[in-house]
Amino acid sequence: MTASIEFAGVAKRYGAVEIIPDFSLDIGAGEFIVLLGPSGCGKSTLLRMLAGLESVSGGRILLAGQDVTALPPGRRGLAMVFQQYALYPHMSVFDNMAFGLRNIGLADAEVKRRVEDAARMLELDALLQRRPAQLSGGQRQRVAIGRAVVKEPKAFLFDEPLSNLDAKLRHRTRIELARLHKRLGATMVFVTHDQVEAMTLADRIVVLNGGRIEQAGPPMDIYQRPRTRFVAGFVGSPAMNFLPVERMADQQGRIAVRLPGGAVVLTQVAARPIAGQLELGVRPEGLRLAADGPVAGCVELLERLGERSLAHVGLGDGTVVVAEVPVNSTLAMGETVRLRLDVDQVHLFDGAGLAHHAEPAPDGVPAEALLAGAAAAEVR
Amino acid sequence: MSATADVMAADIVAGAEPPGAALGRSAMDGPAWVGWAFIAPFALCYLGLLAAPVLEGFWLSFNAVDLLTGKGQFVGLANFLDLARDEVFLRCAVNSVLFAAICTPAFVGLGLALALVLNRPGRTGAWLRGTFFASNVLSVTVVTLIWRLVLLPDRGLMSQGLSVFGLPDLAPLSNESLALPFIALVTLWWGIGLPMMLILAALQQIPPDLYEAAALDNASRWRSFRFITLPALRRTLVLVAIVQVIGQLQVFGQAQLLTNGGPNNSTRTLVMFIYEALFDQWALGYSAAAAQVLFVLMVLGVSVQRWAERREGAPS
Numbered sequence: 001m002t003a004s005i006e007f008a009g010v011a012k013r014y015g016a017v018e019i020i021p022d023f024s025l026d027i028g029a030g031e032f033i034v035l036l037g038p039s040g041c042g043k044s045t046l047l048r049m050l051a052g053l054e055s056v057s058g059g060r061i062l063l064a065g066q067d068v069t070a071l072p073p074g075r076r077g078l079a080m081v082f083q084q085y086a087l088y089p090h091m092s093v094f095d096n097m098a099f100g101l102r103n104i105g106l107a108d109a110e111v112k113r114r115v116e117d118a119a120r121m122l123e124l125d126a127l128l129q130r131r132p133a134q135l136s137g138g139q140r141q142r143v144a145i146g147r148a149v150v151k152e153p154k155a156f157l158f159d160e161p162l163s164n165l166d167a168k169l170r171h172r173t174r175i176e177l178a179r180l181h182k183r184l185g186a187t188m189v190f191v192t193h194d195q196v197e198a199m200t201l202a203d204r205i206v207v208l209n210g211g212r213i214e215q216a217g218p219p220m221d222i223y224q225r226p227r228t229r230f231v232a233g234f235v236g237s238p239a240m241n242f243l244p245v246e247r248m249a250d251q252q253g254r255i256a257v258r259l260p261g262g263a264v265v266l267t268q269v270a271a272r273p274i275a276g277q278l279e280l281g282v283r284p285e286g287l288r289l290a291a292d293g294p295v296a297g298c299v300e301l302l303e304r305l306g307e308r309s310l311a312h313v314g315l316g317d318g319t320v321v322v323a324e325v326p327v328n329s330t331l332a333m334g335e336t337v338r339l340r341l342d343v344d345q346v347h348l349f350d351g352a353g354l355a356h357h358a359e360p361a362p363d364g365v366p367a368e369a370l371l372a373g374a375a376a377a378e379v380r
Numbered sequence: 381m382s383a384t385a386d387v388m389a390a391d392i393v394a395g396a397e398p399p400g401a402a403l404g405r406s407a408m409d410g411p412a413w414v415g416w417a418f419i420a421p422f423a424l425c426y427l428g429l430l431a432a433p434v435l436e437g438f439w440l441s442f443n444a445v446d447l448l449t450g451k452g453q454f455v456g457l458a459n460f461l462d463l464a465r466d467e468v469f470l471r472c473a474v475n476s477v478l479f480a481a482i483c484t485p486a487f488v489g490l491g492l493a494l495a496l497v498l499n500r501p502g503r504t505g506a507w508l509r510g511t512f513f514a515s516n517v518l519s520v521t522v523v524t525l526i527w528r529l530v531l532l533p534d535r536g537l538m539s540q541g542l543s544v545f546g547l548p549d550l551a552p553l554s555n556e557s558l559a560l561p562f563i564a565l566v567t568l569w570w571g572i573g574l575p576m577m578l579i580l581a582a583l584q585q586i587p588p589d590l591y592e593a594a595a596l597d598n599a600s601r602w603r604s605f606r607f608i609t610l611p612a613l614r615r616t617l618v619l620v621a622i623v624q625v626i627g628q629l630q631v632f633g634q635a636q637l638l639t640n641g642g643p644n645n646s647t648r649t650l651v652m653f654i655y656e657a658l659f660d661q662w663a664l665g666y667s668a669a670a671a672q673v674l675f676v677l678m679v680l681g682v683s684v685q686r687w688a689e690r691r692e693g694a695p696s
Contacts, residue, residue, distance in 0.1 A: 053592050074598030086593040090611035099607065100597030147597075 276351010
């Protein structure tokens with residue numbers, strides 16, 4: 001039943017305003033795809049076009065190889081879970097789940113079987129006669145999911161379904177969704193602006209910006225090897241640190257750069273011609289406290305999150321970087337610290353925002369040696 | 381009567397427990413008379429201008445009072461027994477009930493239809509909403525003047541329109557069986573704006589994603605209307621119906637000015653009867669008794685509607 005989905009050159013325009021210029025993506029049957037991006041990037045519009053709730057201005061949408069671009073929503077065989085749940089307020093939980101099945105004239109016995117099966121799976125058995133107003137947010141969410149499940153759709157579409165839940169419930173529902181995907185093996189397309197949801201649920205994340213795909217790939221690829229500065233800045237919490245740097249003479253076939261404070265760092269990025277103003281990007285976990293670190297600054301804020309602590313360090317030029325510090329660190333605000341860059345995790349971004357990643361260290365040259373080289377460069 | 385309608389309307393619209401019910405006494409600390417002082421201006425007006433006249437009217441209906449001398453005597457149920465034997469009164473009661481029975485479904489049905497059609501963005505929709513609502517601001521005198529010109533025999537707009545097609549002149553206001561329905565038509569033209577606006581407001585409260593969910597659930601237009609729109613509008617439709625029952629049972633101006641109760645009492649209504657009993661016959665007690673009957677009819681009408689609403693709204 002589960003189906004592949006193909007967007008082929010899909011475009012969306014409202015009058016003269018172009019929301020999505022040209023979008024193409026293949027989604028495999030049974031794949032969990034997350035469309036991730038900031039507000040207004042077109043991710044919900046794409047989902048709604050796939051559902052048939054928005055017209056398509058150009059291109060085609062194929063479901064299991066069949067062109068569904070002009071089909072009405074009800075005939076696409078899709079199920080959608082809405083941000084506000086969209087439960088029918090005057091119907092019981094049972095009727096909410098049964099409505100779609102009755103609309104296609106399914107026999108009462110089959111309707112009952114499917115609804116009861118889904119209710120059992122989602123622990124809704126005891127709530128079947130209640131109305132949506134008598135349910136908590138989490139229960140409503142499960143009913144919305146149940147309403148999708150009973151239809152045995154070709155694909156499930158989720159439009160920011162967790163955004164109305166509190167943090168604890170969001171976490172629990174995330175796990176339930178992951179389990180549901182494993183159990184049903186169904187194609188799922190999930191829209192969110194929350195990168196934690198994307199990272200934890202997706203087989204593949206599609207990061208969108210201005211209606212275009214910035215990068216599509218498995219979550220850890222997106223996180224560790226962002227294709228562009230936009231992806232690097234959007235995925236990860238807190239965001240990646242960016243420092244404007246100046247390129248120095250290459251060393252050992254690697255690019256060396258000078259940081260704003262004057263320190264020179266030898267990156268693991270292979271030497272190559274790069275156009276435009278360079279920026280160095282490093283995630284908080286790639287910045288660590290070290291007495292001999294090349295970056296010096298003052299601790300402006302400490303965030304103790306329990307499982308980790310983050311120090312916001314102001315550099316001399318007004319830039320603030322976030323570094324991960326040991327959980328039990330005795331660091332205090334106002335203290336001057338030095339930070340070391342983990343060169344394995346350093347990325348360079350060119351003038352066009354494209355990323356150049358660290359390559360594995362060349363044979364026989366350990367990363368520490370390269371770092372020592374960087375320290376030596378600083379002394380110079 | 382309008383106060384009754386307002387109270388009921390507020391009840392229906394709010395429908396929930398009173399706000400602040402959870403607040404303890406501590407939130408209102410201070411001598412008890414302060415609270416009474418706050419409600420005193422309203423309470424005095426209410427008691428003096430509404431409750432007292434209603435109670436006095438109730439008492440008057442058991443008396444025979446001459447309006448000129450002001451003298452009266454207790455007659456028990458005699459006024460009511462006379463009313464039961466008064467053919468004109470019975471005709472008036474039937475006319476009023478019939479009028480409300482024609483108008484109420486028409487107001488609800490047409491109001492709903494117009495609201496559904498005009499529930500759209502854009503200038504045309506806004507212009508049409510304004511147009512349909514515009515007649516609401518006219519006074520009964522203006523409305524009847526306009527419609528007399530339309531319905532005038534021989535020279536009226538309708539008469540001339542019919543003659544263009546070679547059809548005979550209906551002269552509805554002089555026709556016993558057509559006069560009341562045509563007064564209902566005039567009333568509908570006059571008052572359709574408000575029900576339409578009320579229903580429109582309720583329609584716009586329905587979250588659009590419910591219709592999107594229904595579209596994905598393969599629901600036809602009819603099933604979306606039946607299972608999403610109608611249940612969401614139920615309270616508003618009941619409100620409109622109750623307001624119309626109360627309002628139309630009290631019809632007076634249109635009937636007075638268009639037909640003056642004729643022909644042959646076919647459009648004489650209860651309020652006209654009450655008015656005439658008082659100001660033509662000076663029979664205050666008799667008139668008050670008729671008013672009590674009208675009151676009972678209104679309460680009955682509203683009760684039937686609310687009973688039907690509860691039956692419909694009860695979970696299956």
